[in-house]
Amino acid sequence: MTTLQELLEAIENRTAHVGIIGLGYVGLPLVLLFEEQGFKVTGFDVDSSKVEKLSRGESYIRHIGVERIAEAFKRRADATVDFNRLTECDAIVICVPTPLGTHREPDLKYIRVTTETIARHLRKRQLIVLESTTYPGTTREELLPRLEASGLKCGTDFFLAFSPEREDPGNESFNTRNIPKVVGGIDADSLKAAETLYGSIIERVVPVASTEVAESAKLLENIFRSVNIALVNELKVVFDRMGIDVWQVIEAAKTKPFGFMPFYPGPGLGGHCIPLDPFYLTWKAAEYGTWARFIELAGEINTSMPRYVIDRTTDAINRSGKSIVGATVLVLGLSYKADIDDDRESPSFELIELLQERGAKVSYCDPFIPVAKRGRKHDLGMTSAPCTAEEFAKYDAVLIATQHSAFKDRALYKNAKLVIDTRNIVPSDAAAVVVRA
Ligand SMILES: NC(=O)c1ccc[n+]([C@@H]2O[C@H](COP(=O)([O-])OP(=O)(O)OC[C@H]3O[C@@H](n4cnc5c(N)ncnc54)[C@H](O)[C@@H]3O)[C@@H](O)[C@H]2O)c1
Numbered sequence: 363m364t365t366l367q368e369l370l371e372a373i374e375n376r377t378a379h380v381g382i383i384g385l386g387y388v389g390l391p392l393v394l395l396f397e398e399q400g401f402k403v404t405g406f407d408v409d410s411s412k413v414e415k416l417s418r419g420e421s422y423i424r425h426i427g428v429e430r431i432a433e434a435f436k437r438r439a440d441a442t443v444d445f446n447r448l449t450e451c452d453a454i455v456i457c458v459p460t461p462l463g464t465h466r467e468p469d470l471k472y473i474r475v476t477t478e479t480i481a482r483h484l485r486k487r488q489l490i491v492l493e494s495t496t497y498p499g500t501t502r503e504e505l506l507p508r509l510e511a512s513g514l515k516c517g518t519d520f521f522l523a524f525s526p527e528r529e530d531p532g533n534e535s536f537n538t539r540n541i542p543k544v545v546g547g548i549d550a551d552s553l554k555a556a557e558t559l560y561g562s563i564i565e566r567v568v569p570v571a572s573t574e575v576a577e578s579a580k581l582l583e584n585i586f587r588s589v590n591i592a593l594v595n596e597l598k599v600v601f602d603r604m605g606i607d608v609w610q611v612i613e614a615a616k617t618k619p620f621g622f623m624p625f626y627p628g629p630g631l632g633g634h635c636i637p638l639d640p641f642y643l644t645w646k647a648a649e650y651g652t653w654a655r656f657i658e659l660a661g662e663i664n665t666s667m668p669r670y671v672i673d674r675t676t677d678a679i680n681r682s683g684k685s686i687v688g689a690t691v692l693v694l695g696l697s698y699k700a701d702i703d704d705d706r707e708s709p710s711f712e713l714i715e716l717l718q719e720r721g722a723k724v725s726y727c728d729p730f731i732p733v734a735k736r737g738r739k740h741d742l743g744m745t746s747a748p749c750t751a752e753e754f755a756k757y758d759a760v761l762i763a764t765q766h767s768a769f770k771d772r773a774l775y776k777n778a779k780l781v782i783d784t785r786n787i788v789p790s791d792a793a794a795v796v797v798r799a
Contacts, residue, residue: 365486365487365518365519366521366551366554366555368487369452369453369487369488369489369521369555370555370558372452372487373452373453373555373558373559373562374558374562376399376400376401376562378401378452378453378559379401379402379403379404379451379452379453380396380401380402380403380404380451380452380453380454380455380559381403381404381405381406381447381448381451381453381454381455382396382403382404382405382406382454382455382457383406383407383454383455383456383457383458383476383480384406384407384456384457384458384459384472384476384494385405385406385407385409385412385413385416385441385457386423386457386459387423387529387531387634387704388457388493388494388527389405389407389455389457390405390416390423390426390431391426391529391537391538392455392457392493392538393405393434393439393441394426394430394434394439395538395539395563395564396563397434397437397438397439398430398434399562399563400438401438401562401563402438402439403434403438403439403440404440404441404447404450404451405439405440405441405442406441406442406443406445406447406448407441407443408443409443410443412441413441413442413443416431416435416439416441417435417441419431419432419435419436420432423531423703424702424703424730425531425532425703445479445483446483448479448480448483449483449485451488452487452488452489453488453489453490453491453555453559454480454488454489454490454491455491455493456473456477456480456490456491456492456493456494457493457494457527458472458473458476458494459472459494459634460472460473460494460496460638460639460642461638462638462641462642466641466644467641467645468496468497468641468642468645468646470496470500473494473496473500473504473505474504474508477504477505477508477509480509481508481509481511481512482512484509484512484514484520485514485520486514486519486520487519487520488520488521489520489521489522489523489552489556489559490505490520490521490522490523491522491523491524491525491556491559492523492524492525493524493526493527494527495526495527495580495581495584495635495639495642496577496642497577497581497642497643497645497646498574498575498577498578498581498643498646499574499577499646500524500577501522501524501546501548501573501574501577502548502573502574505522506522506548509522516548516549516552517548517549517551517552518551521547521549521551521552521555521556522547522548522552522573523545523546523547523548523552523555523556523573524545524546524573524576524577525543525544525545525546525556525560526544526576526577526579526580526583527580528541528543528583529541531699531702531704532699532700532702538564539563539564539565540564540565540566541564542564542565542566542567542568543560543564543566543567543568544568544570544576544579544580545557545560545567545568545569545570545576546569546570546571546572546573546574546575546576546577547569547572547573548572548573553569557569578643580639581639581640581642581643584636584639584640585639585640585643585656585657585660587625587636588631588636588637588640588657588660588661588664589656589660590623590625591625591626591627591628591631591636591660591664592659592660592661592663592664593625593660594608594612594625594626594627595627595628595663595664595667596663597611597627598627599670602798607798608627608798609626609786609798612624612625612626626785626786627667627784628667628709628784628785629667629668629671629709629710629713629763629784629799630664630665630667630668630671630709630712630713631664631665631667631698631707631709632697632698632699632705632706632707632708632709632710633698633704633706633707633708634704634706634707637664637665637707638707640654640657640660640661641657641661643657644657644658667709668709668712668713668716669716670799671713671761671782671784671799672713672716672717672720674782674797674799675691675717675759675761675782675799676720678759678780678782678795678797678799679691679722679758679759679780682758682759682779682780682795686717686720686721686722687720687721687722688721688722688723689721689722689723689758689759690722690723690724690725690756690757690758690759691717691723691724691725691757691758691759691761692724692725692726692747692753692754692756692757692759692760692761693710693713693714693717693724693725693726693761693763694726694727694728694760694761694762694763694764694766694769695710695726695727695728695762695763695764695765695766695769696708696710696711696726696728696730696731696734696746696763696764697710697728697730697731697764697766698710698764699764700764700765700766700767701730701766701767702730703730703731705731705734705735705737706737708763708764709763710726710763710764711737711739711740711742713761713763714726714742715740717761725744725747725757726742726744726746726747727746727747727748727749727753728746728764728766729746729749729766729768730766731746732745732746733745733746734746749768749769749774750774751773751774751775751776751778752777754774754775754777754778755777755778755779757778757779758779758780759779759780759781759782760775760778760780760781760782760793761781761782761784762781762782762783762784762785762787762788763784763785764785765785765787769787770787770788772788772789772792775788775792775793775796776792776793778793778794779793779794780793780794780795780797781793781795781796781797782797782799783796783797783798783799784798784799786798
């Protein structure tokens with residue numbers, strides 16, 4: 363039996379042991395899914411507090427239920443900070459962060475360190491899959507040589523593939539199991555191994571010609587969103603000058619049953635993916651003497667939105683007869699997206715900081731984030747104000763940044779003096795003054 367056949371058989375009869383490196387928003391759901399589908403799974407992370415929580419059956423990601431974790435870790439899952447245990451695994455899936463550096467350059471240090479760790483423990487008949495979002499060429503240029511430096515050969519001794527993650531936290535219709543999974547291999551046998559692995563837990567696997575196609579497909583998906591969001595953000599500014607409500611325009615346009623997909627304006631991009639990933643491609647494009655102008659332009663427009671919203675807020679406060687200096691403002695929502703507790707790259711931080719720069723006294727309210735966490739870039743040192751009409755009435759302005767369901771109750775705004783709504787969730791007559799921005 364060849365090495366590939368042995369691996370395929372182990373996957374098919376569920377004796378393969380799966381290792382997941384990086385137990386965050388992407389890695390943790392994968393641990394659970396592999397375990398629930400009958401695999402022995404070990405999660406690896408450098409953050410010992412996550413490992414300890416999982417070992418106690420606790421969750422640290424709100425939308426991932428504690429019961430699922432407790433059950434999985436009672437049965438076949440475990441978590442560790444001991445990377446020597448990678449040798450136990452037949453398949454290793456890498457889900458570590460891929461942030462941007464200070465000059466918007468890809469920061470591959472997590473991928474590189476992880477690959478070097480795997481290389482030290484690499485053995486025959488292992489499949490390595492990268493899931494972290496990155497520029498085309500990463501798997502072949504960064505992972506392959508580091509892994510082959512072990513002396514083992516890809517395609518005969520071990521297998522290497524890329525498969526992008528498409529998680530949509532908080533989405534009730536789509537989860538890891540029913541979102542189709544694109545897979546590209548370094549060679550035909552690597553593709554076969556990765557297809558078999560994911561085919562055993564995911565409803566539909568989409569094999570593609572190479573790791574580069576798989577890497578690029580993920581970027582295209584995120585660039586598509588970034589560019590379209592930038593387009594409506596720009597149109598919001600244009601229509602606003604013309605006295606036209608962009609939200610009414612979108613509602614009308616989206617009645618077209620073909621050839622149109624609605625995107626909505628907002629106070630700026632947030633999350634781990636859309637504000638960051640497109641720049642992985644612009645960086646790589648330069649190596650080939652080419653430009654990705656749409657991505658740069660979309661980035662420019664989207665990053666200017668927090669300032670636009672604060673200009674409009676300042677204006678509205680001035681019109682109410684107050685100065686922005688000393689005005690009290692309540693920002694609604696710290697997470698970047700509705701009804702989740704993920705605050706990574708959230709534009710709310712910039713909104714708060716810009717208001718403070720202008721002299722306003724700022725508080726925030728977010729039922730999902732009772733205490734503002736210290737992040738890499740921000741440290742607000744604040745706790746959430748209560749989500750009540752009495753509280754909202756205390757401020758000179760309430761600025762809606764996130765469309766949490768809890769903020770859609772119009773009664774909350776009945777005594778509010780001024781509401782700046784960047785999400786179109788409050789009717790115009792819900793407060794004394796409502797401004798869309
Ligand atoms: N969050 C999403 O919705 C989403 C969607 C699609 C793709 N992605 C991509 O998936 C990747 C992971 O994103 P995430 O949201 O899960 O990030 P995350 O920050 O939630 O989790 C990453 C985990 O990796 C751990 N880690 C860091 N360095 C490590 C190392 N050297 N060894 C082991 N563990 C290490 C961290 O402690 C953390 O627990 C990124 O490339 C991201 O772009 C994320």
